[in-house]
Amino acid sequence: MMEPDRTGRQVFMVGRGGQGILLLAKALAELASRKGMKVITSETHGMAMRGGTVTASLKIGSYMSPLIPAGSADMLIGLEESEAQDHLHMLRPGGVSVVNAPQQGPFDFTVDATGRALEMGSPGSVNMIVLGLAASILGFTLPEIRTVIQEISPEKFVSKNIEGVEAGFDSRESKSH
Amino acid sequence: MGKKILLGNEAIAYGILAGGANMVASYPGTPASEVCEAAMKLVKKHDLPCHVEWSINEKTAVEVAYANAIASLRSAAIMKQVGLNVASDPVMSAAYMGTAGGFLLVVADDPGPHSSQTEQDTRFFAMHAKIPVLDPSSPEEAMKMTIEAFEFSEQYHTPVILRPTTRVCHARQLLDLPAINPASRQPDFRKDPYRWAATPGPRLVLHKELNEKLARIALHEWARPKRVFGQPGARLAIVSSGVAYAYIMDVLKAFDRWPDVCVYKVDMPYPMDHSLLLRIAQAHEKVLVVEETEPVIEMQFPNRERVSGRIDGTVPNTGELTPEIVMRVLDEVTGVPREPEDGAARKQRRPSLCAGCGHRGAFYAIKKALPKGIYTSDIGCYTLGLNLGGVDTCLCMGAAVSQAAGFYHAFKNTVNPPPIAAIIGDSTYFHAGIPPTINALVTGARFVLVILDNATTAMTGHQPTPATGCVTNDYAGRTLQLEEVLRGCGVQTVFVHDPYDVKGFTEITKKAYSLSEDQGVVAVIARHPCIRDRQALKDQAVYAMDITEECTACGYCVEQFECPALEMGDERAHIDPSLCIGCGVCVHICPHNAIKAERRL
Ligand code: SF4
Ligand code: SF4
Numbered sequence: 001m002m003e004p005d006r007t008g009r010q011v012f013m014v015g016r017g018g019q020g021i022l023l024l025a026k027a028l029a030e031l032a033s034r035k036g037m038k039v040i041t042s043e044t045h046g047m048a049m050r051g052g053t054v055t056a057s058l059k060i061g062s063y064m065s066p067l068i069p070a071g072s073a074d075m076l077i078g079l080e081e082s083e084a085q086d087h088l089h090m091l092r093p094g095g096v097s098v099v100n101a102p103q104q105g106p107f108d109f110t111v112d113a114t115g116r117a118l119e120m121g122s123p124g125s126v127n128m129i130v131l132g133l134a135a136s137i138l139g140f141t142l143p144e145i146r147t148v149i150q151e152i153s154p155e156k157f158v159s160k161n162i163e164g165v166e167a168g169f170d171s172r173e174s175k176s177h
Numbered sequence: 178m179g180k181k182i183l184l185g186n187e188a189i190a191y192g193i194l195a196g197g198a199n200m201v202a203s204y205p206g207t208p209a210s211e212v213c214e215a216a217m218k219l220v221k222k223h224d225l226p227c228h229v230e231w232s233i234n235e236k237t238a239v240e241v242a243y244a245n246a247i248a249s250l251r252s253a254a255i256m257k258q259v260g261l262n263v264a265s266d267p268v269m270s271a272a273y274m275g276t277a278g279g280f281l282l283v284v285a286d287d288p289g290p291h292s293s294q295t296e297q298d299t300r301f302f303a304m305h306a307k308i309p310v311l312d313p314s315s316p317e318e319a320m321k322m323t324i325e326a327f328e329f330s331e332q333y334h335t336p337v338i339l340r341p342t343t344r345v346c347h348a349r350q351l352l353d354l355p356a357i358n359p360a361s362r363q364p365d366f367r368k369d370p371y372r373w374a375a376t377p378g379p380r381l382v383l384h385k386e387l388n389e390k391l392a393r394i395a396l397h398e399w400a401r402p403k404r405v406f407g408q409p410g411a412r413l414a415i416v417s418s419g420v421a422y423a424y425i426m427d428v429l430k431a432f433d434r435w436p437d438v439c440v441y442k443v444d445m446p447y448p449m450d451h452s453l454l455l456r457i458a459q460a461h462e463k464v465l466v467v468e469e470t471e472p473v474i475e476m477q478f479p480n481r482e483r484v485s486g487r488i489d490g491t492v493p494n495t496g497e498l499t500p501e502i503v504m505r506v507l508d509e510v511t512g513v514p515r516e517p518e519d520g521a522a523r524k525q526r527r528p529s530l531c532a533g534c535g536h537r538g539a540f541y542a543i544k545k546a547l548p549k550g551i552y553t554s555d556i557g558c559y560t561l562g563l564n565l566g567g568v569d570t571c572l573c574m575g576a577a578v579s580q581a582a583g584f585y586h587a588f589k590n591t592v593n594p595p596p597i598a599a600i601i602g603d604s605t606y607f608h609a610g611i612p613p614t615i616n617a618l619v620t621g622a623r624f625v626l627v628i629l630d631n632a633t634t635a636m637t638g639h640q641p642t643p644a645t646g647c648v649t650n651d652y653a654g655r656t657l658q659l660e661e662v663l664r665g666c667g668v669q670t671v672f673v674h675d676p677y678d679v680k681g682f683t684e685i686t687k688k689a690y691s692l693s694e695d696q697g698v699v700a701v702i703a704r705h706p707c708i709r710d711r712q713a714l715k716d717q718a719v720y721a722m723d724i725t726e727e728c729t730a731c732g733y734c735v736e737q738f739e740c741p742a743l744e745m746g747d748e749r750a751h752i753d754p755s756l757c758i759g760c761g762v763c764v765h766i767c768p769h770n771a772i773k774a775e776r777r778l
Contacts, residue, residue, distance in 0.1 A: 017528060018756075026349065029182055033351045039182065040315070041349040045207055045292070045638070050561060052528030062430075064315060065423030066348035069500035072431070083526070114755055123755045 008061025010068045011134075012090040015079030017044075017054045020127035023152065024077070025056035027131055030148045031140050032060045042066030053083060077134050079113070079126055081105070098134045100126055109133060111171040117164070125164035132168025142169050179354055185316035185346045189255075189283055189339070190215035192323025194225060195355035196279065199250040199362065201229040202238035204608065205637035206257030207292035208346040209285035213255050214638070220650050225359050229650040231640050234574070234608040235260035239267045239282070246280035246336075247373060248364040251327050255283040258299050263574065263609070265302075268336070272307045273383040274372055275334040275390075278362075279327030282308075282338045285346050288470045288497040292343075292636075294556070294573060296495065298471035299340045304447045307387055309394055310338040312418040312446050312468075316350040322444070324355060329397075333390055342469055343497075344420040391448045399445035401453050407439025413511060414461035416474060418443035421467045424503045432504070435511050446473050455479045465491065465510050469498050485510065530561045532742040533758035535705030536629050539676035540567030540600070541738055541766065543627060546686035547596040553580040555610075557602040558636045559629050565739040567600065575609025577601040582613065582622035589623075596690050597624035603659060604634040604642045614666045617698050625689045626668070626700045628659055629676075631707040639709065659702055669696045676703040679765045708758060720761035720774035722752045728771035738766045 011028060015021045022043050029039045040063050043056045057068045072092045078084020078099035084107065091097060097106075100113035113129035128149070135145050145165050153161045183191065189212050193201060201220075203213035217229045228245075232238035235256040242252035256264060261284045268282065284302075287293040303310035311326060313319035319341050326337045371379045394400060402416055406429065415438060417425050422442050429435065441457060443449070446468070458464055458480050466475040466486035472494075475486040485491040492498070492506055508515045530537050540562040543552065554560060554568040555577035562568040570580055581599035588594040601610050606628050614626065634640040641647045646656035663671050670692055676682045682703065689699040706713035728749035735745050742757035743750055749771070752763075761774040 016526060018531070026182070029349055029351075033180075033182055039349070039351050042344060043347050043349070045210075045347050050528040050531060050558060053526045063427055065420060065427045065500065066315075066344055067424065067500050069428065069431075069504065118755070126755075 008059060008063055009075075009138075010060075010073045011058040011075045011077060011138075012068050012073040012087065013056040013058070013077040013079075014083045014087045015054055015127070016083065017050050017052050019054070019079045020124065021054050021056050021079060024079070024127045024131045025058055026152055027145070027148050028058050028135065028138070030152060031135060031138075031144060032058070034144070034148070038062055040064075040066050055087070075134065075138070077130060078107075079130055096137065098130065098137060100130050109137060109172065111168055113168065116167050116171075120163060120167065122160050122164070125160060128161045128164025129168035129171070132165035132170075133172050134168075135165070136169045136172050142166065145169065180351055181354055182349050183316055183320075183352050184211055184215075185319055185341060185348045185350075186211035187215040188316040188320040188350070188352055189323050189341065190219060191355055191357070192320040193253045193281070193283075194219050194223070194227065194357045196281075196324040196327040197251050197358075197360040197362070198253050198279075198281075198327070199227050199360050200242050200245040200252040201227065201255065202232045202242040202252070203230075203255035204232055204235045204238055204260055205634050205640040206260050206285075207637055208287055208343040209255055209257045209260070209283065210637040210640065211346070212283055214640070216253075217650050219357065223357055223359070225357065227360065227650070231648040233643060235264040236267060239264040239271070243267060243271050243276070243280060245364075246276045246278040247274075248366045249277040250362055250364055251279040251360065253281045253283060256285075257293065258284055258286045258297050259294055259573065260284070261299060261302055265306075268308070269306050271336050273380060273387055274375065275383075275387070276330060276336055277334070277365075277367065279330040280336045281323065281326050281330060282336055283323075284338055284340055286340055286342045286470065288342055291497075296470045298469070298473060299338060300446045300473040301471050303338045303340070304473065307391060308336050308338050309333075309391075309399075309445055310340050310447050311399070311444060313339065313341050313345055314419055314423045314442075316345060316348055317352055319345055320352060320355065329399075333394055335390060335394070340419075342420055395448040395450050397445070400448055400450045402441035402443045402449075402457065405440055405442045409439065409460065411439035412437040412462045414439050414441060414457055414464045415467060416441045416443060416457065416464060417467040418446050418474060419469055421469050421498045421503065424498065424500045425467060428500055428504050428507070434513050435507050438511070443474055447477075449474070449477050451477060451479050458483055463510065465506070467492055467498065467503060467506065527564070528561060529564050529739060529741050530558060531708060532740050532756045533708045533760035533762070534558070535631060535676045535703065535708070536562060537565065537738060537740060538679045538705075538762050539627060539629055539682060539703040540565055542676060542679050542682035543567060543598050543600065543686055545683045547598055547625070547690060550596040550598055551584050553577045553584065553597070553599050555601040555605045557605050557629075559600065559602055562600065565737060574605055575601070575613055577605075578610045578613035578617060578626065581624040581626070582617040582620060585622040585624055586620070598627055598686070599624055600627045600629065603628055603630040603632065603644060604640075606659065607643050607662070611662060611666060614663070614668065614698060618667045621697060623693045623697050625686060625693060626698050627686070628700060628702045630659060630702050630704045632704075633707050633710060635707045635709060639707070663700045668698055668700045671700045671702065673702040673704055675705050677705055677760065677762050679762060708760070714758070718761070719759040719777045721777050722757055722759060722761070722763070723773045723775075724750050724752060725771050725773055727769050728767075729769055731769070733768055734763055734766050734772065738763055
């Protein structure tokens with residue numbers, strides 16, 4: 001019998017179609033792989049992307065399959081509050097939730113990404129703000145995140161996206177002070 | 178060539194080009210669409226001698242690609258599982274005829290289904306067609322199998338099917354990129370009419386030859402299940418393929434509550450080495466087959482006394498397998514007590530047409546113009562018109578047009594036959610709407626044919642259409658407008674109107690219906706670019722929206738127009754500014770004139 005392998009990290013992401021969850025998942029996968037870790041992700045395409053519930057998963061470590069069993073995610077990232085609420089069961093005991101919500105509610109980490117994005121004049125940046133926060137909790141540094149965003153964003157959106165992740169990254173610092 | 182995180186479908190595209198393909202032909206369909214897209218990009222980037230095309234439909238894609246293969250070059254035709262239904266005619270014959278150059282069919286299945294009409298299992302189709310089929314469990318394996326499939330195809334002179342599922346197509350994995358060298362082969366078509374143009378007599382000979390070929394293939398190493406985990410004498414043997422195999426391996430590694438288990442992996446579910454299956458069934462106390470979506474491997478066990486799986490209901494026989502289901506099945510089979518599951522039903526938000534989508538105005542106008550009508554529709558984003566009561570049927574590609582004719586004939590002798598509108602997208606119309614249009618006209622059917630023309634294949638990620646051109650990597654070829662096609666099919670009147678003008682579109686639809694009394698089929702092209710096309714979006718007027726206190730909270734706009742940006746509050750409706758694109762169309766919907774729009778510059 002093989003030793004059970006619990007060294008990996010599993011991140012479950014949820015939002016609504018059109019919120020840019022795929023770019024978020026891709027960015028986290030790139031960040032992890034650049035640290036020499038094995039990654040496998042799963043994403044939703046097609047019909048559901050038209051405003052339906054969209055989920056993505058990222059597994060870091062020696063996994064073979066892309067899906068995360070319920071109750072075993074180390075982190076839940078929610079781009080939308082009610083979707084996050086509906087998927088809290090994905091977390092393992094002790095797993096953390098990182099959610100776009102104006103109030104803390106039942107979540108561990110929150111940022112009012114919708115509000116911040118509107119202030120920044122780019123309502124589409126919600127995903128990047130939440131990414132900034134989640135990536136900081138996962139231990140990635142701002143320069144690492146900037147590099148990845150630069151490479152994977154469509155050219156026109158690079159500066160907006162970087163502005164977004166910076167806002168999300170800083171939102172955690174301001175909370176702990 | 179380094180490492181890169183690749184989507185499963187990109188990995189397959191790398192495999193196709195690293196395998197030396199000179200041709201890639203495809204029609205888009207989730208979950209297969211990104212294969213051809215990625216191939217087109219790679220061919221341009223590496224300047225490869227490879228023709229890549231978005232064909233008009235899957236049947237055409239297969240036929241174009243097959244000709245290239247019998248000219249001794251390597252070809253890949255790519256589609257989703259229901260696309261294979263469309264292509265089944267040439268595929269069935271190609272199995273008999275065999276191939277000269279490597280001929281790979283990539284057919285993506287969609288257990289769930291997430292974005293398809295059926296959960297059909299292409300491995301079954303492969304068995305029916307007598308074509309070897311590979312079942313990759315990850316992007317990495319899909320790439321490797323794709324590269325090797327071309328050699329295999331040439332070795333046995335047979336088409337080969339690669340059957341990834343959604344979870345392989347849309348997984349991303351860090352992969353070693355293969356070397357891509359320009360294919361240097363020259364075409365060589367050896368005339369052999371008894372093969373390439375066989376009449377029924379010689380077909381019998383080809384069928385015998387095919388059976389012999391399959392018997393030889395069943396001895397290939399791909400045809401042998403391999404034990405990859407656990408001891409040879411384990412009490413329970415799990416036999417699995419595809420992504421289900423990956424779930425099994427992950428849960429066995431993560432939890433240690435199932436002792437005395439071994440796992441056999443199947444690479445090629447058809448044809449298989451049956452003697453080996455027999456031996457597995459004899460060597461273990463119990464055999465559990467875990468596969469998606471039909472019992473293809475399970476059925477091939479010569480003796481199923483100790484075998485369980487989908488046939489006896491141990492594994493659910495509908496829906497996608499997930500790690501949770503796999504764990505539940507393992508618990509049941511091994512007798513591990515389970516904690517009761519929390520039975521909470523999970524809400525899934527239903528998808529809807531995008532905020533500002535031009536289709537919404539068209540559906541609303543058609544309902545106004547032809548109340549109590551029958552609205553036959555089709556496959557694409559616009560199937561979501563069913564949320565606003567604008568879609569009564571959705572069968573398969575092109576059926577909007579044929580079903581409209583069928584309903585007409587069904588009701589034509591009744592006292593008050595309902596008005597009928599066929600509602601179909603531009604790409605779908607090109608794909609399968611043309612023959613049924615001709616059929617409707619020559620059989621005397623009467624209906625309004627509405628073509629929702631957003632100048633793209635939106636649902637699957639914006640592939641080009643014959644009207645937009647650029648369907649190949651080298652930009653060769655002309656464009657063909659819908660108007661030309663419709664007139665060529667014999668449609669006498671073709672209206673073209675922007676469905677953002679809901680009132681105007683309603684009038685035109687009414688007029689079209691009255692004209693149809695004489696002309697049979699009258700076409701209305703609803704032309705508004707997909708708002709997901711950023712350039713098109715830039716070019717359209719933007720309005721600042723507001724709902725005033727004249728709103729009576731009647732809910733009409735939310736129910737009948739169903740823009741996701743419109744939501745009902747307690748006292749009045751609201752517009753969610755993070756979703757609204759400011760198209761201004763809802764202004765014309767509110768019966769109380771409560772929705773106001775102000776042009777923004
Ligand atoms: S905006 Fe108009 S249609 Fe919508 S709820 Fe208010 S009154 Fe009814
Ligand atoms: S203007 Fe009205 S119809 Fe258009 S996107 Fe906004 S809410 Fe929807």
